Amino acid sequence: xxxxxxxxxxxxxxxxxxxxxxxxxxxxxxxxxxxxxxxxxxxxxxxxxxxxxxxxxxxxxxxxxxxxxxxxxxxxxxxxxxxxxxxxxxxxxxxxxxxxxxxxxxxxxxxxxxxxxxxxxxxxxxxxxxxxxxxxxxxxxxxxxxxxxxxxxxxxxxxxxxxxxxxxxxxxxxxxxxxxxxxxxxxxxxxxxxxxxxxxxxxxxxxxxxxxxxxxxxxxxxxxxxxxxxxxxxxxxxxxxxxxxxxxxxxxxxxxxxxxxxxxxxxxxxxxxx
Amino acid sequence: xxxxxxxxxxxxxxxxxxxxxxxxxxxxxxxxxxxxxxxxxxxxxxxxxxxxxxxxxxxxxxxxxxxxxxxxxxxxxxxxxxxxxxxxxxxxxxxxxxxxxxxxxxxxxxxxxxxxxxxxxxxxxxxxxxxxxxxxxxxxxxxxxxxxxxxxxxxxxxxxxxxxxxxxxxxxxxxxxxxxxxxxxxxxxxxxxxxxxxxxxxxxxxxxxxxxxxxxxxxxxxxxxxxxxxxxxxxxxxxxxxxxxxxxxxxxxxxxxxxxxxxxxxxxxxxxxx
Numbered sequence: 001x002x003x004x005x006x007x008x009x010x011x012x013x014x015x016x017x018x019x020x021x022x023x024x025x026x027x028x029x030x031x032x033x034x035x036x037x038x039x040x041x042x043x044x045x046x047x048x049x050x051x052x053x054x055x056x057x058x059x060x061x062x063x064x065x066x067x068x069x070x071x072x073x074x075x076x077x078x079x080x081x082x083x084x085x086x087x088x089x090x091x092x093x094x095x096x097x098x099x100x101x102x103x104x105x106x107x108x109x110x111x112x113x114x115x116x117x118x119x120x121x122x123x124x125x126x127x128x129x130x131x132x133x134x135x136x137x138x139x140x141x142x143x144x145x146x147x148x149x150x151x152x153x154x155x156x157x158x159x160x161x162x163x164x165x166x167x168x169x170x171x172x173x174x175x176x177x178x179x180x181x182x183x184x185x186x187x188x189x190x191x192x193x194x195x196x197x198x199x200x201x202x203x204x205x206x207x208x209x210x211x212x213x214x215x216x217x218x219x220x221x222x223x224x225x226x227x228x229x230x231x232x233x234x235x236x237x238x239x240x241x242x243x244x245x246x247x248x249x250x251x252x253x254x255x256x257x258x259x260x261x262x263x264x265x266x267x268x269x270x271x272x273x274x
Numbered sequence: 275x276x277x278x279x280x281x282x283x284x285x286x287x288x289x290x291x292x293x294x295x296x297x298x299x300x301x302x303x304x305x306x307x308x309x310x311x312x313x314x315x316x317x318x319x320x321x322x323x324x325x326x327x328x329x330x331x332x333x334x335x336x337x338x339x340x341x342x343x344x345x346x347x348x349x350x351x352x353x354x355x356x357x358x359x360x361x362x363x364x365x366x367x368x369x370x371x372x373x374x375x376x377x378x379x380x381x382x383x384x385x386x387x388x389x390x391x392x393x394x395x396x397x398x399x400x401x402x403x404x405x406x407x408x409x410x411x412x413x414x415x416x417x418x419x420x421x422x423x424x425x426x427x428x429x430x431x432x433x434x435x436x437x438x439x440x441x442x443x444x445x446x447x448x449x450x451x452x453x454x455x456x457x458x459x460x461x462x463x464x465x466x467x468x469x470x471x472x473x474x475x476x477x478x479x480x481x482x483x484x485x486x487x488x489x490x491x492x493x494x495x496x497x498x499x500x501x502x503x504x505x506x507x508x509x510x511x512x513x514x515x516x517x518x519x520x521x522x523x524x525x526x527x528x529x530x531x532x533x534x535x536x537x538x539x540x541x542x543x544x545x546x547x548x
Contacts, residue, residue: 013334022323023330028302028424032331032417049296055481056297057306059474060287061416064433065523066516068475071489073482080484104486109479110524112490113517123524127540128436128533131408135433135455138412142335143306146420150302159338159409162402173485181409200333201342205383207329208347210354211447212378215345216386242340243387249339250384250397253548259402263548266401274527274537 009033012197015227021203031149033197038154039093040193041185046099050151054101054186057147058140069133070140071106073172074099083171084183088160089257097185102161102168103141105133107177107271124177125272137181148186154195158183163258165265176270196235199227201242283307286471289501295477305423307471312428313367314467315459320373324425328375328460331421332414343403344411345380347446348373357445358457362434363531371459376435376442377415379407381451381545398451399546411455422460428469432457437532439539450544470509473501475516 006029011019013033023029051074058072075081076099084102085094094100107124114121123129145155161168161183168180189195200206205220214220225241232239253260266273280303285293287307297303325348332346349355350373358376359368368374381398388395397403419429435442435457442454463469474480479494488494499515506513527534540547 010330013330021326021330023327024321024323024425025327026424028305029327029331029421031302032421033334035334035336037336047298049298051481052295052477053297053299053303055477056284056287056295057303059477059480060307060309060471062309062311062419062431063474064431065520066472067520067523068480071480071482071486073484073486075484077484106489109490110520113495114521114524116490116492117517117521119521120526121521121524122526123530123534126527126530126534126536128530128536129524131436131536132433134405134408135412138409139416142413142416143420145336146417147303147306150300151298157336157338159406162405172482175486175489178486178489197334198340200337203326203329203333206333206342206345207325208345208446210347210349210351212345212347212449212452215380215449215452216383216390218390221387243391246339246341246384247388247391247393247395249341250388250395250403252394252396253400256397256400256402260397260400260548262400262402262405274534 005030013200014202015199017223018202032146035149036195036197037156038189038195039156040190041093041097041187042190043098044188046153046186051099054144054147058144061139061143063136064132067110067132068136069106069110070137071104073102073104075102080171084161084168087164087167088158088183089163091158091160093156093185094158094183097187099186101144101184101186102172103137103181103184104174105130105137105179105181107133108175111177126274130179130271130273133179134181141184153186154189155184155186158185160257162262165262166268169269179266179269179271199231279304287474288476289473291497292476306420309423310469310471311430312463312469313430314464315367315371315461316464317372318462320427320460325373328418328421332418335413335417337410338406341384341406342410343380343384343407344414345378347376347378349376354445358435358442361438361441362432362457363437365432365434367430367459368432368457371461373460375418375458375460376446377411377455377458378448379404379411379453379455381407382449385451400548404453404545404547407453408455415458427460428463429458429460432459434531436536439536440542443543453540453543453545473505
């Protein structure tokens with residue numbers, strides 16, 4: 001039973017060729033491997049206490065030096081969701097999901113405490129400290145994702161909020177030194193519009209032993225292009241494979257949907273980036 | 275039983291005042307809330323297949339536009355662990371843990387594929403794309419943490435690898451456009467030197483509804499200082515509370531252990547940071 005579970009899960013995650021990876025197995029692992037990003041929700045509200053549960057899980061993730069340089073805004077108001085959706089290029093699920101979390105790298109808390117105590121907080125002006133906030137927000141959000149999936153809920157991250165972080169800051173009343181790292185739609189998946197597990201690169205490209213090896217091995221990339229093309233055909237999506245779509249996304253600033261101006265936006269939001 | 279579980283878990287995570295938060299409960303949530311960072315390991319090796327399991331869980335986390343801009347190096351060689359430990363200010367557990375994962379923001383894979391296909395990859399030179407790699411690496415690592423804890427293992431992140439990313443790149447043979455975001459010690463916790471659940475800020479400071487509210491509310495901060503002081507006394511640590519230690523860490527560049535030079539290091543590693 002457990003054996004069948006891992007073989008099926010691995011075949012969905014990597015394609016049939018890797019179904020025999022020697023993985024351990026339990027219910028938590030089964031849940032993690034079955035993750036899918038969901039972009040179609042039922043309108044049903046979440047049960048009371050769900051938000052507090054997700055935040056307790058999020059706060060249980062590690063925090064660099066326990067600085068806790070992150071916060072989260074929970075948005076249910078349709079007008080605010082529409083504003084966020086507009087920033088994200090009109091993604092419908094941002095309006096449709098009953099709950100949209102916006103995960104923040106938040107250096108304003110320590111800045112405010114320092115000001116109150118008349119203590120210097122010059123360290124907040126360094127790029128490193130912004131990265132601490134971003135990393136801690138991501139760790140927290142991922143714990144929330146694991147938690148919500150354990151409750152039968154589904155979600156998708158919305159990196160496209162970084163298309164215009166200044167507009168997001170205005171919509172949510174963020175103080176200076178706070179960046180909306182990404183949004184996170186949460187709700188019940190609409191069974192009429194199901195999402196599938198997306199295949200990933202073979203482990204041989206991603207996992208390196210002792211030293212960095214062949215991260216872009218041509219045979220591995222070609223195998224993944226075939227796996228993803230077959231997946232796309234099964235989903236009635238354009239069978240582009242991976243390489244073509246990924247290279248399209250990184251070809252230049254014009255393909256970054258405004259995020260080529262992220263550095264200027266961060267400066268406007270008050271970050272030092274030293 | 276489940277009720278007792280959540281009350282106890284919340285009291286450990288937030289102090290007794292928040293033990294009545296209205297959270298949902300199941301085994302996955304119990305595992306997430308019980309997380310602790312472990313810095314003392316038994317020498318026992320991990321069972322075969324553990325590494326592949328953790329990477330499968332990590333790859334199951336969301337990836338921005340499916341770009342998969344991360345990789346991981348698994349280090350078991352004692353000499354390499356000693357080099358990493360030296361970068362991290364001599365942290366003993368980096369040598370002691372049987373496995374040290376180093377999570378990488380990896381833009382080199384797409385760069386190599388683009389070069390092979392004679393396609394432009396100018397988008398990789400933007401700060402946004404580095405952030406995508408960092409965020410995706412953090413999401414992946416957190417899934418690995420959930421997975422390893424489900425297998426009875428323990429871990430701690432080592433942000434101090436960012437004290438000197440160039441030295442880490444040399445130790446692991448990283449190509450240009452790859453950043454070691456953080457290390458990750460993995461092993462069996464030594465029961466003779468147990469770790470405890472660390473209390474976190476009250477939810478009232480971290481969770482904002484609809485708009486950003488009081489992220490540094492003085493009463494909430496004071497309550498947390500008392501909770502953390504009591505925790506430190508129980509652990510026979512110096513009872514500094516939170517505010518004092520956190521402000522010490524962000525007081526200026528001299529407190530950042532070399533990470534005030536992160537931006538220069540990123541440029542040396544080949545990142546454009548536009």
